[in-house]
Amino acid sequence: MARIAVTGDDAVALAAKAVNPDVVAAYPITPQTIIVERFADFVADGEVDTEFVTVESEHSAMSACVGASSVGARVFTSTASAGLMLMYEIVFIAASSRTPIVMALANRAISGPINIHGEMTDQMLLRDSGWISLFCEDNQEAHDQTIMAFKIGEHPDVLLPVAVGLDGFILSHAIEGIEKVSREEALRFIGGERKTDLKLDTSKPLSIGLLHLQDYYMEARAQIKDAQDRAKKVILDVFSEWETQTGRKYEPIESYMMEDAEYAFITMGSSAGNARTTVDELRAKGEKVGLIKIRVYRPFWSDRIVELCKNLKGLISVERAHSFGGPGAILSQDIKSALYGSGISPLLAEYTIGLGGRDTLISGYHGMYNRAKKAFEEGKNLPIFWWGVRE
């Protein structure tokens, strides 16, 4: 199929157009994305049947999404950085109300100092919210995963909102070629209309979003926990069906050149592209190095990571996020937790890179690798280190 030239924002907007959601609610905060701007064009041009709700804040945008999803609508929104921060109260409500909203996030730094450039901390903070959290390496993945997100979230075993993250600027504002999915293909995949029994319906009255005190709150939260666990099978099935329909293969945790690897990068999003390029260059020099790419961050596939690490001498974690005062960065904490008690414990080097849009060059990846390998050969772990920070 001929590929078309689109930015990451356009790739997501075209995916949403293909899905033709019932409701989109969004607010043009800085930094919004061009995703909803494009989608507003589709609405104005009559290319979608969506009701586009122009609200007065991001908090209201997510509130409108929860409301619409609660009556059974298929709902999409998009934001980034500070916009997500302003949504946060309702982000948790969206998960507990079991509203399968799909939200694209052009991952950007959260000020301050004031900055709206690429970074993943915004979406990483969804970690404990109950949302399914997916990351994309390129625009094709952003297009595909936006469509797949509806099917994952709306599955009756899941009923959770889904975030689809694409690196701010380096994907969101960058043109790449994608194979576009048509509306017919998208709806054949996810199903024509959203079907759910869990909705506000006068013929079958129920309540959503009520007060749960000490008597029921933990049970309600436990249901989110169980849904995250069940989501794993659903995600595997959805990825598999996507491959059948489009030929494009997706896995929650992807591996590259891992068969005989002694060392490996582990990262997410567009950083995986840079790590992959570095792996190719290092392989050409005879280095036994591979790449583990985390596509699905929540639910977290601990067992798959353990399996991929079982023959590794050293693992190099690289992420565009940090947890101040924490035992590592954010992803690296997850990695350590996944390995703890598994009997598999490669040496670990932890790096935070690229905050606020700072570029990490391929030479930087070589630098991180060389520094880590030296420590690994001496039998040492490398604690969290911010790569490229001036002293």
Add this chain to the structure above:
Amino acid sequence: MILLNEKLGVAIPLTVDIIDIRLHGRGGQGVMTSSYLIAEAALVEDKYVHAFPSFGPERSGAPIAAFARISNERFYVKTEIYEPDIVIVQDPTLLGQVDVAAGLKEGGLVIINTDDPSSEEVVKLRESRPDAKYATVDATKIAAEEIGIKQTNTAILGALIKLTSEGVIKLDSIKKAIMARFREEPAKKNINAINRSFAEVEI
């Protein structure tokens, strides 16, 4: 491998699989659009691309850069371009203010929009990087005459296409990309500007 126009003497040592182009201009001059058009034209030829602007403070008139990576094969690198094969300077007033040749690969190509190929700034740039190949075109004049505004971001692409012997993108591809992006009337004008810079670029 791209062969430069034979008038340039020797072929640029583009033995790499990926062509890295960096564009310099000022906010409001359509530098981002220029990088996008290169990518869109490359996709007409079913190549692989990654093209994007470097976003600093978004102010009209501020120096900005944009990037386009192009390859016949799929690639995965996702960084800005620090060692370009080709540099395009859309605004001559940047010379002397911005190090446009920074990181330019040995023997790389610099295309400058200027009405004065022997200006002090151009001469200084040539002296600072004698290994590079230089070409100039008065894209501002061409744009003013063909499009009616001094918007040089399309006109200069004709020079790029000529100088690379259509090896990066073809003239026909950029025309298709222009027609896909613009309405009929402005598309025609922009294509005329590209044709002229293709014809008038000086080596």
